[in-house]
Amino acid sequence: MSGRSISGNLRRRRTIHKPILTKDMLSLRPMVDKDLEMVQRIEHLSFSNPWPRSSFQGEIDNHSISEPLVIIYTPEDRIIGYIMVWTFKGEAQISNIAVDPQYRRLGVGEYALRRILHRQRQTGIRRVFLEVRPSNIGAVKLYEKLGFRIIGKRLKYYKTPVEDALIMLKMIPESKSREE
Ligand SMILES: CC(C)(COP(=O)(O)OP(=O)(O)OC[C@H]1O[C@@H](n2cnc3c(N)ncnc32)[C@H](O)[C@@H]1OP(=O)(O)O)[C@@H](O)C(=O)NCCC(=O)NCCS
Numbered sequence: 798m799s800g801r802s803i804s805g806n807l808r809r810r811r812t813i814h815k816p817i818l819t820k821d822m823l824s825l826r827p828m829v830d831k832d833l834e835m836v837q838r839i840e841h842l843s844f845s846n847p848w849p850r851s852s853f854q855g856e857i858d859n860h861s862i863s864e865p866l867v868i869i870y871t872p873e874d875r876i877i878g879y880i881m882v883w884t885f886k887g888e889a890q891i892s893n894i895a896v897d898p899q900y901r902r903l904g905v906g907e908y909a910l911r912r913i914l915h916r917q918r919q920t921g922i923r924r925v926f927l928e929v930r931p932s933n934i935g936a937v938k939l940y941e942k943l944g945f946r947i948i949g950k951r952l953k954y955y956k957t958p959v960e961d962a963l964i965m966l967k968m969i970p971e972s973k974s975r976e977e
Pocket residue numbers: 799801802843844894895896897900901902903904905906907908928929930933934935936938939940942
């Protein structure tokens with residue numbers, strides 16, 4: 798296991814500003830209206846073409862397809878990221894994921910994604926898709942680490958700056974019972 802795995806082990810402090818995280822210090826809960834200020838702050842720190850507040854509001858309101866979740870650093874009850882999943886006709890799409898820059902490279906994104914994949918398996922979802930900029934090396938590495946594979950491209954999909962999107966897919970096998 799890598800020294801940076803969060804699975805039950807203490808994470809090494811990398812800079813004076815970063816907290817030491819263990820898995821039991823993290824949780825996910827549904828995003829609600831009062832979270833949007835913090836979520837927007839993280840979104841603007843994370844993307845060159847951030848979603849407007851109305852898009853997040855739409856995700857909260859559209860319960861039939863969308864599941865927006867915030868990632869909580871439980872010792873401070875603080876929102877340090879979010880992940881959003883659309884589920885439709887037996888397939889899922891990770892529509893957005895971001896972690897507060899101060900909490901990156903501590904296993905937070907991996908924790909959230911693993912929790913989501915575990916839930917998808919339990920509900921019978923077998924195919925999980927996402928799109929990512931090829932230049933977003935950290936995100937691509939995260940997805941590859943969790944078993945996503947590149948299956949195609951959408952040409953000039955992103956704006957600001959214009960860039961193709963990689964389409965990635967994770968097939969979830971039926972038989973495995975342990976957490977992703
Ligand atoms: C992508 C993002 C969510 C990753 O979250 P994170 O909490 O920093 O990632 P983790 O610490 O859980 O990293 C897990 C694995 O992902 C990979 N990874 C994550 N960030 C990386 C980076 N900057 N460089 C290289 N690999 C990286 C590594 O394989 C890492 O495993 P390791 O620690 O054993 O090496 C975060 O960088 C982020 O919010 N970025 C801005 C928003 C964004 O790009 N979202 C994705 C849009 S498709």
